[in-house]
Amino acid sequence: MSFIVKLISKTYLLVAILITAAIINLFLFYQDSNSQTTQSYSIIRVGDVKVTAESISALATSVASGNEEDKEQLDKQILEVEHIVDVIKNGGSIKGQSLDKIPSSLMSDYNLLAASWESYKSKAQHAENTSVFDPEAITDINYILKKKNELILLSNNMVNEFENLGRGYNKHKQIAKDLAENVNVIGQQTLLISIGEDDDTQNKLKENKLEFEIGIRKLQQISTTELDVESVGKEHEELIPIPRENSNALRQLEPLWESMQIRISILEERALLSPEFNVAKNEMNAQKELLYNDIDKLLQNWNSIITEQGSEEQSIIQIILVIDIAVFFLVLFVIRKSLSPLESITQALSRVKEGEYGEKIEYSGTDEVGQLVTTFNMMSNTIKVKEEEAKKTDIAKDEFLAMITHELKTPLVPIQGYSDILLSEHLGKLNDKQKERIGIIKSSSESLLSIISDLLDAQKLELGQLSTKKENINIKQTIDKAIELLKPEAEQKNVEINYNAEDFTINHDQDRIVQVITNLIKNSLVAVQSNTGKIEIIMENLPTEIKISIKDNGVGIAAEKQKELFKKFYQVDATLTRERGGSGLGLAICKGIIENHKGQISMESIANQGATVSFTFPKASEHPINSA
Secondary structure (H helix, E strand, C coil): CHHHHHHHHHHHHHHHHHHHHHHHHHHHHHHHHHHHHHHHHHHHHHHHHHHHHHHHHHHHHHHHCCCHHHHHHHHHHHHHHHHHHHHHHHCEEECCEEECCCCHHHHHHHHHHHHHHHHHHHHHHHHHCCCCECHHHHHHHHHHHHHHHHHHHHHHHHHHHHCCCCHHHHHHHHHHHHHHHHHHHHHHHHHHHHCCCCHHHHHHHHHHHHHHHHHHHHHCCCCCCCCCHHHHCCCCCCCCCCCHHHCHHHHHHHHHHHHHHHHHHHHHHCCCECHHHHHHHHHHHHHHHHHHHHHHHHHHHHHHHHHHHCHHHHHHHHHHHHHHHHHHHHHHHHHHHHHHHHHHHHHHHHHHHCCCCCCCCCCCCCCHHHHHHHHHHHHHHHHHHHHHHHHHHHHHHHHHHHHHHHHHHCCHHHHHHHHHHHHCCCCCCCCHHHHHHHHHHHHHHHHHHHHHHHHHHHHHHHHCCCCCCCEEEEHHHHHHHHHHHHHHHHHHCCCEEEEECCCEEEEECHHHHHHHHHHHHHHHHHHCCCCCCEEEEEEEECCCEEEEEEEECCCCCCHHHCCCCCCCCCCCCCCCCCCCCCCCCHHHHHHHHHHHCCCCEEEEECCCCCEEEEEEEECCCCEECCCC
8 A cells, every 4th residue: 555655645746836836826926916907997997988988979969869868877977087087197096996197108198188088078068969850851751741641542532533434544544553552652762861861762762753743744634745754664645634523633632742742852952860960970970089099099008018017027927937837747747657557557457347367567667656557467467367267167067067967867767767667567566555656756757857957958058068950840840849748738737728830941950949949838837827827839930030939828927037037047936935846947948049049038027917938040041831
């Protein structure tokens, strides 16, 4: 553990160096920042003058437009700027912040700013007191807006009056509809140019006015020769007179249009906004730009002075920063050099966890990390040696167990043979009690032989020595053979066995697959109740494999006990008083045989609702049989 303590101590020392350097830097930065804080506040407040001046311009325009509620805010901001200008000259505080007075070398720049401010304040107050709108233009636009609805109503009435005229007046009807549509457009365009819209809108208004005038004249049989009809896509033409009874709206429309046309012409010549206000606003904005220039000039010169004053301090700080960076990278290099082997150790430990032993880490240092690497290499090599010894021991144990199992199986054969001879009474008559006792001997020897056979098969699977003889055989024959072997036991319990299977030739070891199917059917016979039990064997022809399932309606197996079913010696009921015997090797052997055939085996079961065990064969060597 001493090398770990040394490593931790070294790390603490390096971190302490970094912390000390950081504290020195913070102290120097604080000293420099404190000396410039008051001047920084002053510069910020000079910048605030620029922001507030912009707000004053907007408020002056708002008050001139009639928003008297902005008057109080405008006066407040003017007083605020005057206070800032005064504090910058003489020093003081604003909003709890202390401000230095302006350096004497900048007084000429300050005087220019103060003069620009006074001029701008005067221009803003003049714009504030100048009306935004031209009274005469307001009167004209109000008149047009008032009469527009009347003009629309008369145009629509004219369209309605013309509806009763005959086909000879179709041209009159079309002109009337065009006039009705034109009225709304003229009103909108008049409003747009009154507020200073671009020339394009004004040109469109002239065209629409000309079209309206041409239409009115044509309907009244007035000559249009002096009008430029071609410019709007029209032509000179004479229309037949309109009956007096159908021209009432037309007679009222003509004088109303004349009066509105005069007002529209006035608005085309002068905008809704007052020319005096435009002049005042432009002067205010021009002075505002001069004020901005003076503010920028003062800020630039003031920043230059601060930069010159702090140049020496900045040089010292820069030198210290360079030293700090060098110290940081030095500490980082030392730490990385000390800790880099730990990453290799961590990766190596992960591989040891996955079962890879004997790996060595290359590290030439003799420090505490080197001691750790040496210890790890010794540990890894020791584990590898022990692992190899354990494997040899396991192999020897398995071979010994396989040999003992085989030897135990040999004496059971004559026991079974002589039991059959005695029961056949070739050596003399037996009474019922003798037959019962000899039957027990035979049954026990058969059970013991079954357990030994399972144990022998399990060991052969473990050692990879289980022999299989695969042939292309009809899988249906294999299933039939397995069922025939267990039919007497099923009939004894009155258990129904149903199955459906197709004729398919599959490359497999028939005896081993019969062993799998009989083992699974035996488990189902144990699980189901006599007289009510049902076992179903299903074969499915899937795209790439053949699937065989043994399904029963027995007691089932709980979900938490299904994970271990295919392991050696596992039994669902592991108590000494269990009703059903067995070695716990049957399903493990089934799994080994199926995997030897490149297939898979699985179980689905719900407690008290039965179980289904399924296994598959790949169809690489399938041969379908034609039923001739």
